[in-house]
Amino acid sequence: xxxxxxxxxxxxxxxxxNTLYNCMDLIRHHADEVVLVTGPTTGPEGKLxxxxxxxxxxxxxxxxxxxxxxxxxDWQARKQLLQMIKSWKPxxxxxxxxxxxxIGRDAAWNCxxxxxxxxxxxxxxxxxQNRVSxxxxxxxxxxxxxxxxxxxxxxxxxxDLMVSAGVAERSKFxxxxxxxxxxxxxHANENRNRIRSELGFKDSDIVFGKIARLFHLKGHTYVIQxxxxxxxxxxxxxxxxxGDGILRESFEQQIAANGLSDRFVFVGLVPxxxxxxxxxxxxxxxHTSLREGLARALPQALIxxxxxxxxxxxxxxxxxxQDETGFLLPPMEVNGLANAILKLASDSDLRxxxxxxxxxxxxxxxxxxxxxxxxxxxxxRILA
Numbered sequence: 001x002x003x004x005x006x007x008x009x010x011x012x013x014x015x016x017x018n019t020l021y022n023c024m025d026l027i028r029h030h031a032d033e034v035v036l037v038t039g040p041t042t043g044p045e046g047k048l049x050x051x052x053x054x055x056x057x058x059x060x061x062x063x064x065x066x067x068x069x070x071x072x073x074d075w076q077a078r079k080q081l082l083q084m085i086k087s088w089k090p091x092x093x094x095x096x097x098x099x100x101x102x103i104g105r106d107a108a109w110n111c112x113x114x115x116x117x118x119x120x121x122x123x124x125x126x127x128x129q130n131r132v133s134x135x136x137x138x139x140x141x142x143x144x145x146x147x148x149x150x151x152x153x154x155x156x157x158x159x160d161l162m163v164s165a166g167v168a169e170r171s172k173f174x175x176x177x178x179x180x181x182x183x184x185x186x187h188a189n190e191n192r193n194r195i196r197s198e199l200g201f202k203d204s205d206i207v208f209g210k211i212a213r214l215f216h217l218k219g220h221t222y223v224i225q226x227x228x229x230x231x232x233x234x235x236x237x238x239x240x241x242x243g244d245g246i247l248r249e250s251f252e253q254q255i256a257a258n259g260l261s262d263r264f265v266f267v268g269l270v271p272x273x274x275x276x277x278x279x280x281x282x283x284x285x286x287h288t289s290l291r292e293g294l295a296r297a298l299p300q301a302l303i304x305x306x307x308x309x310x311x312x313x314x315x316x317x318x319x320x321x322q323d324e325t326g327f328l329l330p331p332m333e334v335n336g337l338a339n340a341i342l343k344l345a346s347d348s349d350l351r352x353x354x355x356x357x358x359x360x361x362x363x364x365x366x367x368x369x370x371x372x373x374x375x376x377x378x379x380x381r382i383l384a
Contacts, residue, residue, distance in 0.1 A: 001026070001379060004090035006037045006081065006104035008067050008097040011045035013213070014296040015121035017272055018154070018178040018371070019096050020052060025372035027056045032376075034058070035088055037081065039065030039100070044244050044269070045213055051271040060084055067099055074103060081107035091115060092379050095148075098124035098137070102144045109147035115382040116148040117375075120158045121178070122293040122314070125165065128217060141167045149382045152375065154178045155294035155315025174378060178296055179371025182363055184273065188280035188304035195281040199265050205238045206345040208309075209282035211275065211297040212289060214245030219288030219311065222334055224251065228258045229338035234345050237263065242278050244269035279304045283351060284344050287316060290331055294318065299366045302326075302358025307351055309340045325358040 005023055010016050019036070026032040035058040041047045049059065062084065064076035077099075085093065085107055092115040093108035095101040101118045108116045125137035145151065145168040152174055153159040159173040201207055212218040223239065230237050241251070241264065248266065255264050267278060275297075279285070285301035287310040294315030301308050302319060308326040310316040311333070320326040327340045344351055364370070 001030075001032045001092055001376075001383075002088070002090045003032055003034045003092040003094060003379070004037060004085065004088060005034065006093065006095045006100045008039050008065060008100040009041045010036075010038045010048045011041055012048050012051070012269065012272060013045060014178060014293075015096055015119075016048045017180065017296065018119070018121065020048060020054070021179055021181075021368035022094070022372050022375060023057050024054070025369060026376065029369065029372065030376060035060055035090070037062055037065075037084055037104075039063070039067070039077070044246065046244075046269045046271075048272070051273075065100060065103070074099075078103050078107055082111065085111045085113065091383060092117065094119065094375075094379075096121060098140075102140055105144045105147040115379055117150055117152060117378065117382070118144070118148045119152045119154070120162060120173075120293065121154050122291060123158065123161050123165075126217075126291040128290060138165050138167065141165070145172065150174065150378060152176050152378065153293070155318050157315040157318065158293050161314070174374075176371055176374050176378075177299075177366055178294060179368030180296060180300065180366055182303050182367050184276035185279065185300050185303040186359075186363065188276040190280070191277050192280045195277050199240065199267070199281060201238060201265075201281065204236050206234070206236050206284070207238050207240050207282045208284045208286050208341055208345075209240040209242060209278065210286045210288070211242040211278070211300075212287075212295070213243050214241070214247045214251060216247070217290045218245075219290055220247070220251050221254065222288045222332060222337060223286055224254050224258065224260070225334045226337035226341060227260055227263060229335070230341040230345070231260060231263050233342055237341060237345050239264045240278065240282060241266045242270060242275065275300065276304065279306060282306055284309060284341075286337075286341075287311065287320075288337070289313065292316075299362045302355065302361070303363050303366065305352075305355035305359045307344060307354035307358065309337065309344070319358070319362060321361075323354075325354055325361065
């Protein structure tokens with residue numbers, strides 16, 4: 001097959017890693033011809049392509065394809081994508097992210113591409129928008145849904161959200177969990193002692209980690225608020241923030257104001273292949289985002305044998321099974337988060353039990369090769 005993937009930007013993030021694995025698997029395991037079209041990658045989140053082995057993958061840049069809404073640039077991006085599609089003549093156009101999904105589907109549909117697919121990594125509309133913005137993005141998604149043959153959700157919760165908003169019928173969606181290289185997470189604990197020592201953690205410290213951009217709606221503030229309560233009761237509780245972003249200075253100020261600077265470690269932006277070593281250094285993963293299709297950090301931690309505490313948003317409940325692989329809490333809940341932290345901090349047997357169950361359930365399910373095989377069968381079905 002000739003497959004063109006289109007995404008807004010290739011920062012270091014879950015949707016981007018998913019897309020890159022899909023591209024490289026198609027090349028390496030199916031001998032397909034693949035081109036990845038992306039807008040300029042800017043911002044503090046890092047550049048995934050610069051950190052990855054992309055041998056054999058053709059990259060094309062649509063310079064006007066940017067994340068922010070900009071009518072003139074968006075019209076120019078549409079023209080660029082039309083030209084790229086007409087020139088490259090793909091059998092499949094597979095779009096990712098809101099902006100590339102909207103413009104890319106329209107361009108591919110106008111070019112009569114035989115198979116047009118869109119992946120829903122996270123809906124562009126959510127409860128924390130104002131009513132006008134939410135209505136606007138829902139209308140955009142309804143319009144774009146008519147310009148593709150099928151949609152892939154990274155979690156059942158994404159399908160539920162899109163269907164309830166009237167974006168498309170349920171039959172137009174298939175859930176395919178976001179794949180990854182699971183082996184480094186299976187072996188994440190091999191360097192645990194060394195990494196903990198480098199980070200300044202003692203053997204007696206119970207480390208609660210969060211992996212996310214330091215950005216709005218990612219929920220770091222709730223962790224800081226819960227930490228203030230938890231640290232008063234347990235002197236061994238520590239916190240590890242993996243990721244960078246525009247809110248780092250603000251979070252550091254909040255932590256200092258609460259007298260918690262000695263309880264938090266920031267490691268900043270790290271390459272994807274370094275994430276396993278930091279998960280290995282943790283004892284529990286915390287996921288307090290308010291919107292996320294299915295955060296890759298959740299299955300990654302479970303595969304590494306770490307339990308997780310998560311807000312019950314989007315696809316989290318599909319991997320965080322209450323009292324089986326971790327704890328689910330209502331969004332923005334701080335007291336419950338502090339209590340969950342203290343409960344797991346005081347019970348090493350419970351941490352081991354929950355983490356072991358997570359590894360048993362999800363290691364095979366999240367292999368990227370499995371993800372790509374399922375997606376390619378969808379391509380084949382549409383083309384047939």
